Amino acid sequence: MRSRNAAWRLVGLISCLVLLGVFLAAPAWAQSKPVMVYGVIHEYTLARLMQMFERDTGGKADFIRLSGGEVATRVLAEKQSPKGDVIFGISRAIQETLKTQSLLEVYKSPRRADVPSRYVDPDGYWTGSSLTVQGIAINTDRWKKEFGNAPMPKTWEDLLDPKYKDLIVAPSPLSAGTAFTFIVGQFFRLGEEKGWEYLKALDKNVRFYTPSGIAPARMVAAGEFLIAITFAHDALKAISAGYPVALIHPAGVSWDIGSASLIKNAPNPEGGKKFIDWALGRDPIQLIVDLNFEGSLRSDVSLPMGATPLDKLVFVDYKLDWAAQNRQRILKQWGEQFKK
């Protein structure tokens, strides 16, 4: 008798577990095929964008948010059987790398006409979506406590003052596109040789380099550090949230653009094209500007809140070809010189 009881208990427990398993596994049943977007811009903005796409077009779209480097690795690893359709918001230097690895598909969206031709790939692989500019973020609370009424740094050279030792935080170019933009920006401003000297001098004041490009602005907002090398939109976001942060654009601002492209052999190319055409339109771009504080390449979209108008900034002459061609060499050299 006891033996049969034990057997029944075993059967009962196993069927309970199986039922629970089926219940948990059930929602995997296929629905209509949505557009799959690998997005590099902010998670919340992407979610709102997908919602708006569904409302505007009736199509379905879903996304995952990854860093630029993660997207590149993922698309490469999935080469044999791609799972994503669209890459959205990624830096041009990475688009160029993906292009040379033939991981992208040519798609000349009709929206290319809406943005200046310097922001689209002449070969038709990618189209610019947003403009990001570099700056310095300073925690104003800490500044008042530690430096009182002293003037804040105005130029890149001001950051070399020894009084800022260990107070500066900067991103590492080995993993953050932001930092690469900053480094080549200094090369375009000073020439490469002087540029390396500048970076070495700055390194004396940098506490360490963060893996993420967004982290420095966040750390300065929280008061962990005084000064951050950052993209403007990350600082503007902190300011709009109420953090005591000031954003300064020294002369010689480096910049980058976010861009959209179609993945080669995408599972849903038609949906992907439809998404790109829609996302580069006025309203979606305005949404990105409003939520993400990035600049627009379209003339019919307003500036992000709190941003300096572009004609007030002194930009460096950013040579994309040179940057893309020398990226690996620069990163290697940087990795050998800077250990923090």
Next chain:
Amino acid sequence: MPKAAVAREWSGASLVRRLTVDPLGLGAAIIVVGLLAVFVLFPVVRVLAQPGVPEWVRLLTDPRWLRLGGNTLMIGVLSTVSAVMLGFLFAYATSRPDVPLRNLFKIIAILPLVSPPFVGGLAFILLFGRRGVITYSLLGLQGDIYGWHGLWMVQTFAFFPIAYLTLAGVLRRINPTLEYAAQDLGAHGFRLFRTVTFPLATPGLTSAALLVGIYALSDFGNPMLVGGPFKVLATETYTQVTGWGDLGMASALSAALLLLSLVLFAVQRYWVEGRSYATVTGKGSFADPLPTPAPLRWGLFIACGLVALILLAVYAVVFVGAFARTWGVNWRLTLENFEYTVFRGKQLWNSIRFAGLAALGGSSFAVLAAFLIQRKRFPGRAAADFAAVLPAALPGTLIGVGYILAFNTPPLALTGTGTIIVAAMLFRTIPVGYRAAIAGLAQIAPSIEEGAADLGARPLRTLWDVTLPLIRSAFTSALVFTFIRSMNTLSAVVFLISPGNVVASASILSLAEHGEWGQASAMAASLMSAVFLVLLGFRLLTGGRMRLFEL
């Protein structure tokens, strides 16, 4: 018996004989070995086959990698020692029935496991960083958390629950009559502890040290967040993958990490092998444990209490942050932060069902594998044992990339599905349940099972009525651990999530990375609440018979 038949019996494959004697055991062994081969060994082989000769040469000649290796080893040893000590402290305190608040300590000890990545670390920075609430505002210190010392602290708190879970089960099973016997023989106080309790906990301690050591070596989130200028192999692997797209170098670095883990593994093997720790022998009976001497009792209480206070502060920061308008600036209460959690509610549900499947499958698999490997002899047994602990030695990034490489094309085209996420969660946490079950089984003398068999119980009956109840705590620890860990896992699944299969931990990272601390902690708080609700529901469902958190 005809001669021919005898010859056939002896010359024929022993496999056939075993099939007739123990078909269930053999079938299970084949499944266990097969699954471990496909989901653990195959992806690792795919990754290790990736680097070419230049990468191996660079790994061995570049002083940068040697320095990183040294860093990794140093922090690994420091964190392991301190986390195991803390884990032992909690396990020992909660195993004494007369230590005040012991049930509260039991819950608090597993809190760090419930902590979602980055937000827990972020809370540490907000508490102990340069402008930390405790270090700066309260104590007026200009402390700097970034570096090896900060990492040591964070890792100690992050990993001691793993040591605690392993040790709690072991300590609870030490028969108090042994301590009575020792006392009768004249051993008191520290001598009793040193000569009886501590040695009996040795298999648990070495298991715990092995697990914590491997977790610390391959930890990625904490060095990323608080390591600052102190870089380790796991973060460098990530950099190689994401920054350089260099799968070859990343794989070579992972191999170095793997080597360190294998050394640990060998040391632990050497230590435990050849000693008997069987204390549940069936002879004698359990008595109430000895009363704890008052100084020790209060010492344990104060030590655990201090740690508990720190941990509570960390989680208070997360929950306060979830309801505060702007973390650190405007503490006015609001529900706005939860808007996004509700808006993307499917992510939370994905986390729950993926982690639930991984926990059910993983803990059953771990206990089954441990039982087979401990008690049966079959070909590939040593390899299966190795494969079952190997995942703990693998950096999450490596598992993620390995799974993509291995399962992107037929015959097992799993990328883009939820299945691959469940598989990664399941096999990544296998070592915990497996080691716990092995440690549990090592304490059970086979004579009990043999006794049951002599009394006429068939193998299944012996397993169900004798062995399983004795390793039930290993099963439930594995269930709880896998569920909690999978709810929060990140570095492996970040490569495997696909649109429609996003899990909450990935969103929390995104939100935290973008400085949306309010939304991040709202989702983190929801995730933690979900973990507790699911576990509570499970406990009610099983009529309180399932032991969770050793409660």
